[in-house]
Amino acid sequence: MTAISATTPVDVSTDVLIVGAGPTGLYGAYYAGFRGLSTVVVDVLPQPGGQVMALYPEKEIRDVAGLPAIRGRDFVANLVEQAGAYAPTYLLGRQAVALAHEDGEPVITLGDGTLVRARAVVLTAGIGTPTPRPLVAGGEWHGRGLSYFVVDPAAHAGQNVVVVGGGDSALDWADALAPIASSVTLVHRRAAFRGHAATLARVRAGDTVIHTDTEVVDLGGDLEAGVLEKVTLEAKSGEQTVVPADHIIAALGFISDLGPLRDWGIELSGRSVAVDRAGRTNLPRVYAAGDLTDYDGKVKLMSVGFGEVATAMNHAAVELDPDLTLFPGHSTDAA
Numbered sequence: 001m002t003a004i005s006a007t008t009p010v011d012v013s014t015d016v017l018i019v020g021a022g023p024t025g026l027y028g029a030y031y032a033g034f035r036g037l038s039t040v041v042v043d044v045l046p047q048p049g050g051q052v053m054a055l056y057p058e059k060e061i062r063d064v065a066g067l068p069a070i071r072g073r074d075f076v077a078n079l080v081e082q083a084g085a086y087a088p089t090y091l092l093g094r095q096a097v098a099l100a101h102e103d104g105e106p107v108i109t110l111g112d113g114t115l116v117r118a119r120a121v122v123l124t125a126g127i128g129t130p131t132p133r134p135l136v137a138g139g140e141w142h143g144r145g146l147s148y149f150v151v152d153p154a155a156h157a158g159q160n161v162v163v164v165g166g167g168d169s170a171l172d173w174a175d176a177l178a179p180i181a182s183s184v185t186l187v188h189r190r191a192a193f194r195g196h197a198a199t200l201a202r203v204r205a206g207d208t209v210i211h212t213d214t215e216v217v218d219l220g221g222d223l224e225a226g227v228l229e230k231v232t233l234e235a236k237s238g239e240q241t242v243v244p245a246d247h248i249i250a251a252l253g254f255i256s257d258l259g260p261l262r263d264w265g266i267e268l269s270g271r272s273v274a275v276d277r278a279g280r281t282n283l284p285r286v287y288a289a290g291d292l293t294d295y296d297g298k299v300k301l302m303s304v305g306f307g308e309v310a311t312a313m314n315h316a317a318v319e320l321d322p323d324l325t326l327f328p329g330h331s332t333d334a335a
Helices: 023-034 050-055 072-084 136-141 168-177 197-205 259-263 302-320
Strands: 011-019 039-043 089-092 096-102 105-110 115-123 129-132 160-164 183-187 209-211 214-222 227-235 240-244 247-250 254-257 272-274 286-288
Touching: 011 023, 011 089, 011 105, 011 302, 023 039, 023 050, 023 072, 023 115, 023 302, 039 115, 050 072, 050 168, 050 254, 096 259, 115 302, 129 259, 136 214, 136 247, 160 168, 160 240, 168 183, 168 197, 183 214, 214 240, 227 247, 286 302
Parallel strands: 011 039, 011 115, 039 089, 115 286, 160 183, 160 247, 183 209
Antiparallel strands: 096 105, 105 115, 129 254, 214 227, 227 240
């Protein structure tokens, strides 16, 4: 996977810019390459995979054709590998903030000042820009011992990990980290968990220490050096407990909205982007696919998004080169 560091603004030119590196966007990157188009993929999250990686990477996905069951993390890895046959460029950890047109072609400005000049844009941003619900007690520790999801479970091997939350994400992370972390403490501010019962049963059966009706009230350690050492918990009764912690994962869910996209002049249908059957928006050379879109009869499923982005990418290919045919041919005929 070719990724450009998010530390320095750059100017990039490409045939197609895909905004959103979730499953639909990753499959779109494959299809763009299959049609001979150079591709840049942008996402505000620091890794590809969208909500699959942010919310349920350890869960099994069972509703994709030809895959009876596959773990979310493995599914994303397969999509990245599939797209990688055509070497897309990834600009991760950056938000697409503005859209303009120069000589009829889109120019996207990213939050770090990067300009991406594309011949066409395909929006696959799911339900919009995901913003993690913050951990009020320790916001200043973000990136210094506090994170809102796990990029690589192996990074927490041998650590004392505190997981905060009561939904599927929190239970998934507690379950996944228990075999490799030195200790896992699960903290939930309510008595009952919202996550999947089977996952909760596995967590309860293991060595994870569970605190319910409890909140995190303080994080301690060397903030300057980014070294977390302990977390203070407070139960509803007022009793406080201090637990050792090298890292805290606040799996409190995400708040999603369309963000800057609302100001781009795109026709909206509620909180979705209106498209025609080819995936075209009302803006020239701007397409959209997946859960971001709406049209009469729309069904928001991952499998539907795959078909939509393939359709949009094939129409974009013909728009960029009218000598091409809309039908892409069969992948089995490709070298």
